[in-house]
Amino acid sequence: MKQQTIRRWAWIHKWSSLVCTAFMLLLCLTGLPLIFMHELHHLLGDQIETPVISHAGPNASMDSLMAAAKARYPKLVPQYMYREDDEPLQWVVRLGATPTDITNTHNVVLDARTAQVLGEPKDDEGFLYVMFKLHVDLFAGLPGMLFLGLMGFLLLIALISGVVLYAPFMRKLPFGEIRHQRGDKLKRLDIHNFLGIVTLCWLLVVGATGVINAWSDLLIKYWQFDQMAQMVAPYKNLPPPTAFASLQQSLQVAQRAEPEMQLGFIAFPGTPYTSRHHYGIFMRGDSPLTKRLFKPVLVDAQTAQLTDSRPLPWYLVGLLVSQPLHFGDYGGMTLKWIWAVLDVLSIVVLWTGLKLWWKKRHQYVPDIQTRIILSEAS
Structure with missing residues (x-):
């Protein structure tokens, strides 16, 4: 690879990473509890339990369920009716002042068998709500979503440019070698590159799906x-x-x-x-x-x-x-734990990359990685 091309890719990788790293750290940190959102709802007592009763007849009609919900808030209109996969015997009815109202809504949880009101959970408060809003839109609505989508796009550029730089950098080194004896700077660089390539596919998947969700x-x-x-x-x-x-x-x-x-x-x-x-x-x-x-x-x-x-x-x-x-929500707890481990490794990749830049912020380019790649390529 020509030296000018290497410098160009190194510049792209450096600045695309620097711009998005702080926000990617935020997304990884807030995304970690969201992987286990359903489990944490149960642990924190936010989940309304379905009573154990003897019920042999048919479930309540949809009209009975709707009537029970509207009886709680006769001046509000129904917006949505849904149920969670892990609570098949519950229906949730969301009501608001108007069909499009999002500021004054109430969720009424109903027993699907008897139409009995089981509770009215709040979905706009608590730890998981804060994590979710920070992860999705930074409490800034659509502009926040689009901004995070842009940061996700920069992450994809950083990953692609990192792969381009990784090949000549590792040409004469065994895969996964960490050069402990060569000083903290090289050791940190080797850790960053090794974990970056290990988590590459996962980061590409999560980054791309994050951009789509934005x-x-x-x-x-x-x-x-x-x-x-x-x-x-x-x-x-x-x-x-x-x-x-x-x-x-x-x-x-x-x-x-x-x-x-x-x-x-x-x-x-x-x-x-x-x-x-x-x-x-x-x-x-x-x-x-x-x-x-x-x-x-x-x-x-x-x-x-x-x-x-x-x-x-x-x-x-x-x-x-x-x-x-x-969020790794396809394959049960096994996939969730895999997602969680990869999330933690990605935090290490982002943190080590940030520390590499911080340590060499007063140095002139080419930086340490570019110098090594150029020497290996020559």
């Missing part, structure tokens, strides 16, 4: 403008309904339309995932992969008649697949 709001808005607008086009100039059909009957319509799928969640009229005239009933599969992939079924909220159903476009499929992959 665009989630914009991708959903585009889907609303494109696909959703086509699905509800016949209702464009109609006034919103004043009377609503049975939610249970509407669900049955969706289940007949997609008999091989199960209910994922319901978006109520006026929310971003549907229109003012429809129940947005999102169906999903039951395998580790297909349960992440939703298919919207729009049911007329006034007549309970099927309006439209179509698969999600490729860009939303990519988004839905990338979200659990980002």
Whole structure:
């Protein structure tokens, strides 16, 4: 590799790394507890337990569940209805002052068998909420998400440039050799390079999926403008309904339309995932992969008649697949622990890289790694 090319790649690696390192450290530190979010919710007592009762009959209807939730807050309107994978006997109904309100919402947890209210958990407070907001948008909304997406893109550049530099640097060294006898500077550099190459694939996966997730709001808005607008086009100039059909009957319509799928969640009229005239009933599969992939079924909220159903476009499929992959949420606890170990190793890579720069900040280029690569290449 020519010396000028090496210097150019070294410059790219140095500055792309420096710009994003502090934020990548933050994301690794906040992402570590989020890998075990469900387990920590149980440990911290945030999870509402389902009572053990003798129940032989059918579960409560969706209308009974909705009536129980609205009885708690009669002046609020339902926004979403969903359940967690690890709590199949619970339904959560989110209500707000308006269908799009995000500041004054309440979550009502219901027993799916009896429609009994089990509790009203808060999802906007506590340690995990702070970690989640810092990890997703730095408490800055969409601008924060896009900024972190840019930092993720710089991370990908740093990784690619690091691989380009690694090959000539390690040409005459055994893989994984740490030169302890050559001083702290070389030892720190060897540790940084070795752990960097060990965690490379994981960092590429997590970095790429993080960049995709940073665009989630914009991708959903585009889907609303494109696909959703086509699905509800016949209702464009109609006034919103004043009377609503049975939610249970509407669900049955969706289940007949997609008999091989199960209910994922319901978006109520006026929310971003549907229109003012429809129940947005999102169906999903039951395998580790297909349960992440939703298919919207729009049911007329006034007549309970099927309006439209179509698969999600490729860009939303990519988004839905990338979200659990980002947190290692595909393969149970084994994959989560692997993700956690790689996360810790990545923190070491970022920290050693930062220390390398700090130690040589008063030196002129070429720095130690560039000098070694140039000497090996000559």
